[in-house]
Amino acid sequence: VNAAYERLRNRLADVQSLFRLNMLLFWDQQTMMPAAGSATRGEHRGMLERMRHELLASDETGRLLEELRPYEGSLDPESDEASLIRVARRDHEKAARVPAELRGEMMQAASDGLRTWAEARARSDFARFLPALERHVELRRRYIDCFDSYEEPYDVLLDEFEPGMRTSQVREIFDELKAGLIPLVREAGERDDSDDGGLDGPFPLDRQEVLTREIVELLGMRPETWRLDPTVHPFAGGAGIDDVRMTTRYSEDHVDSLFTTMHEYGHGLYEHQVARELDGTILGRGVSLALHESQSRMWENLVGRGLPFWRFYYPRLQEAFPEQLGGVELERFYRSVNRVRPSLIRVQADEVTYNMHIVLRFELEQDIVNGRVELRDLPQAWAEKMDEYLGIEVPDDARGVLQDMHWGGGSIGYFSTYSLGNVMSVQIWERILEDVPDLEDGFERGEFAPLREWLGDRIHRHGRKFLPLETLEKAVGGTIDAGPYLRYLQQKHGTGALAR
C-alpha cells in the first residue's frame, strides 16, 4: 500500500470522525440535552467543525494530494482508493478556498440565527428575524466570492448539499414538475374531499411508540445498531454505520408518527448499509441530500403509503387501535393517508402539493441570492407564490416565511434537494420493479429484504465514492428525469385513482 495514501486516509479519518461526532452532538441536542446546555453545545459543535475544516483545508492535506497524483493515475477510478483521493481532492479544494474565519462566522451566525428564528417564529414576527437573515445572506455572498467556476452564484450554495449539481439542472426539473403538478393541485383543490377522512383519534402515544419500533424491526435493520427517539423536528443521524439514531414525533391526533418513522428509517438504512470498507473514511456516508431524500421518501411514500404495505400491516394497526380503527376499512384508511389537499405547512403536506412548497422556496432563494427580492419583502413574495401555486392565503409569518428552520440557520440551497429526492425515488423504484417484479407481493407478506438488499447493493454501499448523479446513473442507468415521478403522481392521485 502507498504510504502517502495511508497518511491521507488516516488524516481524513479524523475529518469523518469530527463530522460524525457533530451529528451525534446534534442528535443529543435534539433528543437528550438539558435545555440549559445549548450555549456550550454551540461552542462544542463550532470547535468540531473548525477542526474538521482546518484538517481538510490544511497545506499538509494538499501536499499529500499532490504527492498522490501519479499513484492515483495508476488506479481503477472506481476503486475505493481512487475514489477516496478524488473526493478528498474535491473536498480539499473547496475547503481551501474558504478562509477559516468565514467558516467560523457562518457557524456562529447559524447558531445565533436559529435562536433568533425560533423567537421570531414564536412571535410570528418576520421583522425580528430580518437582521439575522441579512447576516446569513451577506455571509453567503462572501462565501460565493470564494469560488469562480460556476454558471450562476446559486450553484455554489447548492453544491454544499448536492455536490456537482447545477442550478440550471434543478430549474429544468422543477419547470417540468410545475407544468405537471399545477393542474393536479388545482384538481385536488376543487375536489370536495370532506368525507374522505375517517381517522378519528385520539391514538394513545404509548401504543404508537410500540408500533414505530415494531415498524423499524419489520422493515429491517441489524439488531443493536439503532435507536428511535421522539423529537420536535424529526431527523436521522448517528455516530457510525452501526450506531444509527432515528427520531420521530408523536401526536394523539393522528398516526403520522408511523410515516415519519418510515421516512427516517429510509435515511437511517442508507447510512447503515454503506460498505463496511468505507466506514470511518470520508467516503463512509450518504452522498447527498437528494439521494438521501430519495431513500426516505421511498420508504415513507412508495412503501409506506402504498396498499401492499397496508394489506400486511393494517390488521396490526387495527389491533393496536381497535376503538379508533376497528370500523374503518382498509381502503378508507388508505385514501385518508393519501389525501391531497393544498395546505400551509410544508412538513404536513401530501405527496403532490409538497413539491409546490419546494418550488416556491427554490425560486425565492434564487431571487434572494440574485438580489431580485428585498429581504424585507420576503413575506409578501411568499404569500403571492402560495396563492399562485396552491391557492392558499397565508395568515401570518409563523405559518408562512418563518415556518422552516433552514433559513434560520442560514441553509440556503437546501430545499430543492427534497423534491429532487422525490423525483429520484420513483426513477429508482421503477428500476427495482424491473429487477424484482414481485417486490410488492412480498410487502403483502411482510417481506422487505429484497428492497433493502437492492438498495444496499445498488446505491447505499457506494457511500460518497461517486457524485450524486453518477450514483443515480449507476442505479437506474440514466440521469435525473421527472417523468416517472409525474406519471406516478398522476396515476396515484389523478382523476379516477384509488387514493382519491
Next chain:
Amino acid sequence: VNAAYERLRNRLADVQSLFRLNMLLFWDQQTMMPAAGSATRGEHRGMLERMRHELLASDETGRLLEELRPYEGSLDPESDEASLIRVARRDHEKAARVPAELRGEMMQAASDGLRTWAEARARSDFARFLPALERHVELRRRYIDCFDSYEEPYDVLLDEFEPGMRTSQVREIFDELKAGLIPLVREAGERDDSDDGGLDGPFPLDRQEVLTREIVELLGMRPETWRLDPTVHPFAGGAGIDDVRMTTRYSEDHVDSLFTTMHEYGHGLYEHQVARELDGTILGRGVSLALHESQSRMWENLVGRGLPFWRFYYPRLQEAFPEQLGGVELERFYRSVNRVRPSLIRVQADEVTYNMHIVLRFELEQDIVNGRVELRDLPQAWAEKMDEYLGIEVPDDARGVLQDMHWGGGSIGYFSTYSLGNVMSVQIWERILEDVPDLEDGFERGEFAPLREWLGDRIHRHGRKFLPLETLEKAVGGTIDAGPYLRYLQQKHGTGALAR
C-alpha cells in the same frame, strides 16, 4: 488583556472542550448507545483524547507559557488568570513528557482491557484477564519512566487522579484508618444484626424512578440543567456546568437507587457550581477525584443516611411504598440503611467496611507497581487481605479481584481517592456545622440551599484553580486529617450508636 494570555486561554478552551466531549461520549456509551456502536465509539474517544494531548503537549502551548512568565509574575496568584497559567503549565509539563504514541497505546489498551475484563469477569476467570493486566502494568512502568521527580513510583500514577498528592501522605492516612476501623469492623462482624433488616421489597421500579427525580429536585439544581438516567455502573458527568448528566441504577429488591442518586447528585452539583467565569476553560471542572468523592459521599452518607433527612423524607417514601414500608418505623428504616456488615463487594459495602475494601486495593496496587507481587498471584493476595481485613472468604474471581472495572481499563492509582474523599467529607462537614449550626434542622424541613451554597462558595466555584489539598485547606483551614472521619464512624456505628 495580555494577548499571549488570550491565545493560551483560547487554545486551552479546546483542550477543555475535547475533555468534556469525551465525557459526554462516555455518558452516551453507558446510557444510550446501541451496543453495536462500541468499536466506532472507541475510535472516536481515542481521537478526542489524542487531540487533547497534542494541544496540551504542543510546542506552541509551551512557547506561550514561556512568553507569559513575566506577565504571570505580575498577577495575584489567586486570580483566575494566574491560576489558569499555573495549571496550564503543570498540565503542559506533564503532557509534554509523555510521547503521543504511549498515550495512544494506553488508550487502546484501556479499550481492549475493558472488553477482556468484562469477558473474564463473566467467566470468573482471572487467567483470562492476566495478559491485559500485564500489558497495563508494562505501559504504566513506561509511563512512570517519563517522570523523575517522585518519592516513589506510585506517586506518578496517583498524580493522574489526585494532582500533587504523594503516596506517603495517603499511606499515613490509611494507616490511621486501618488502626481505627479494624476494631470497628470486627465488632460489627461479631454482632448479630439478623433482625435489623425490615426492608422487604419488591419496590416497583417506576415508583423509584419518580422518587430519584424528586430527590434531585429536592436537593436542588437549577431546572433544565440536568438529566438522570439508568445505567449499569452509575457515574456522573456532563458536557458543561449547565449540562449535567447523572446516572443511577434500579433494583426491585431495595431502594439503593435513592442513595446512588444522592451520591451522583453530589458529583453533579460540584460540576454545576463551578464559577461561570471558569466555564469553558481548563479550570472549569472539579479539581480531583478525592474532592469529588468528598462531595458525593457527603450527600449520600452525611445527608442521605442521616436521620434529619429521613425525618423529612420518610413519610414521602412510605407514601410511595405503602405496602412495603407502611409498617416500618423510621428508626428501623434508618438502622437498616446504615447496617454495618463485612461483605464481598465494594460497591455494596456500608460506610465502615467500605474503606477496608479501598485499603486492600491501595496496598495491592503498590505491591504491583513495586513488583512485590506477581500478577498471577493477585487472586490469592486478594483473598488473604479480605480474610485479614474483613474476615471474609472470597469464593471466586468475579466476586474478588475481578469485581471492579478500574484495573480492567488500566486505572491504577484511582481507588485510594474514594477513601480520601470519605475522610475529607467529614472534615468539610464539621466546618460547615461551625458556620451553619442549624444545617440539619433545615434538612428536617426539606431545606438544602444552605449546604449547597456553602459548598458552592467554599469549594465548587474554585474548580481547578488550586491543588486538591490547597482547595481543602481553603475550605476547612487545614490539611487532610482522618480524625474527624474516624470519630464520626465511631459515633454513628460504634457500640451504643443509634445506627446499630
